[in-house]
Amino acid sequence: MATEPELTPLFDFLCEHSTSKSRVMALIGPYHGSRSLTGVLTCKDKNHAYQAVQLLRRALASRDTAAVEEDLHALTSALPEAPASSLRTATAHAASGTWPTPAGTTFFPPDENLGEDEETHGDENATSPESETPDGARLKDLRGKVVRIAHLREFHITDEDALIRAAMDEGWEPLPASELDEDDPRDLIGAVMTLTESGGWITGADALEDQSEARLLRVEDGDELTDWSPVPVTTHFHHGWRLHRLASNTPIEEEQQPDLVALFPVKECSCEDEECEDCSWQLTPRTADLLLTSLSVLADQAYDDADELRDQPVTKQRPGNWELFTRLPSLTWSADRSWRRRMARAFDDLSDELEHGRWPQPSCTAEEMALHLAIEDAPSHLDAIDTSDTAHTHLPEYRDDYDWDACSDLFFQDHDVLMLFDARLDGIEDPDGDVNQHLGMGDLRAAAWFESFGYPPARDPKRGFRR
Numbered sequence: 001m002a003t004e005p006e007l008t009p010l011f012d013f014l015c016e017h018s019t020s021k022s023r024v025m026a027l028i029g030p031y032h033g034s035r036s037l038t039g040v041l042t043c044k045d046k047n048h049a050y051q052a053v054q055l056l057r058r059a060l061a062s063r064d065t066a067a068v069e070e071d072l073h074a075l076t077s078a079l080p081e082a083p084a085s086s087l088r089t090a091t092a093h094a095a096s097g098t099w100p101t102p103a104g105t106t107f108f109p110p111d112e113n114l115g116e117d118e119e120t121h122g123d124e125n126a127t128s129p130e131s132e133t134p135d136g137a138r139l140k141d142l143r144g145k146v147v148r149i150a151h152l153r154e155f156h157i158t159d160e161d162a163l164i165r166a167a168m169d170e171g172w173e174p175l176p177a178s179e180l181d182e183d184d185p186r187d188l189i190g191a192v193m194t195l196t197e198s199g200g201w202i203t204g205a206d207a208l209e210d211q212s213e214a215r216l217l218r219v220e221d222g223d224e225l226t227d228w229s230p231v232p233v234t235t236h237f238h239h240g241w242r243l244h245r246l247a248s249n250t251p252i253e254e255e256q257q258p259d260l261v262a263l264f265p266v267k268e269c270s271c272e273d274e275e276c277e278d279c280s281w282q283l284t285p286r287t288a289d290l291l292l293t294s295l296s297v298l299a300d301q302a303y304d305d306a307d308e309l310r311d312q313p314v315t316k317q318r319p320g321n322w323e324l325f326t327r328l329p330s331l332t333w334s335a336d337r338s339w340r341r342r343m344a345r346a347f348d349d350l351s352d353e354l355e356h357g358r359w360p361q362p363s364c365t366a367e368e369m370a371l372h373l374a375i376e377d378a379p380s381h382l383d384a385i386d387t388s389d390t391a392h393t394h395l396p397e398y399r400d401d402y403d404w405d406a407c408s409d410l411f412f413q414d415h416d417v418l419m420l421f422d423a424r425l426d427g428i429e430d431p432d433g434d435v436n437q438h439l440g441m442g443d444l445r446a447a448a449w450f451e452s453f454g455y456p457p458a459r460d461p462k463r464g465f466r467r
Contacts, residue, residue: 016193022044024090041083064095154209157192285398299345305325339446
């Protein structure tokens with residue numbers, strides 16, 4: 001006797017496009033727990049896929065197939081037989097608010113720990129966040145601000161079998177053979193889309209690119225919500241930086257370097273008078289050069305690690321072979337990719353000051369930590385320099401070269417951030433803690449690492465990221 005399919009809650013419909021086809025997916029799963037995507041239909045025309053998503057969303061919102069009957073007839077008439085049949089079936093499911101899935105393909109976590117408020121999700125009188133947004137509203141009708149976020153992600157599939165197994169473990173099933181094209185007979189696109197919903201590792205694939213672009217929509221700028229937009233939504237991501245570098249025929253090692261001799265002129269004096277300003281410690285070209293090298297290397301490590309780790313936490317049991325983030329205090333190990341990219345940018349911000357002839361002045365906790373690491377690593381870069389003939393060895397020598405203790409003493413307001421490495425002081429990062437308040441340390445929790453000290457001035461929030 002065949003097992004009846006389970007009815008799984010249905011939340012939304014989405015579409016994605018490749019060069020040869022477009023796919024419509026349904027977002028299904030439990031009210032509390034992980035959700036996944038399942039295939040609805042595939043078609044050649046991206047406009048048909050977009051229209052199908054809008055139609056299905058309307059059926060889902062109205063819970064009535066009659067509300068979309070006319071548009072459904074028009075769209076199915078324009079589609080081939082297989083996707084047209086799939087769309088009619090999907091519309092009926094959308095109107096019911098559920099999606100049939102084979103038994104055991106979706107996971108519903110036990111609800112014994114749910115509070116009373118969480119158990120009332122089915123109460124028609126319960127207030128939900130969606131009730132704050134009028135159905136069918138346009139941008140000008142909304143009281144609050146609207147943020148649009150666009151993502152660009154590219155994956156290199158290295159193990160198709162592993163990828164498919166991982167997706168099936170998430171409850172995914174490939175589309176029927178009749179709806180697949182010869183360029184993707186195993187429905188790899190659907191498998192990747194399913195795994196990206198979890199926000200974790202993509203088993204069997206390496207991430208090549210992951211960019212996000214976000215902005216506020218403004219009526220006065222002519223913006224409109226996607227569903228009401230008269231033109232397709234477009235987003236500009238950075239592109240072609242490798243190609244540009246190749247086309248310019250400028251090798252990385254030959255890129256224009258700052259003139260450190262001009263940026264950090266040294267006043268020489270041998271009077272050794274304690275009151276003489278020219279006898280005080282100076283940041284020399286050689287010291288600045290090694291700091292720049294150290295900051296640049298650490299920034300690249302941070303960007304690389306952020307792309308590899310993504311939102312996965314570093315753990316004490318298995319910290320991994322990451323070059324940078326295991327060196328930070330353990331309270332940062334659960335940070336997400338966005339936090340890690342901001343940490344990478346902290347190294348770049350300090351480099352920018354040196355490249356403009358200024359002493360590096362940390363403006364936030366993240367930059368303090370970045371500068372401590374750079375000073376710690378700088379001597380190792382000196383050891384690696386070929387002393388026979390390098391740009392560094394051609395820099396003039398001064399008595400203050402490589403005085404890293406002076407750098408630690410003079411570049412910081414305090415060294416409180418280093419106390420986060422002391423396991424005996426667990427919890428000292430909390431500004432409400434007695435020890436923290438007694439020492440006047442401020443908020444050293446990871447979420448506050450990028451909050452400006454006030455002096456030096458905060459960085460430009462629109463400066464973006466180097467990569």
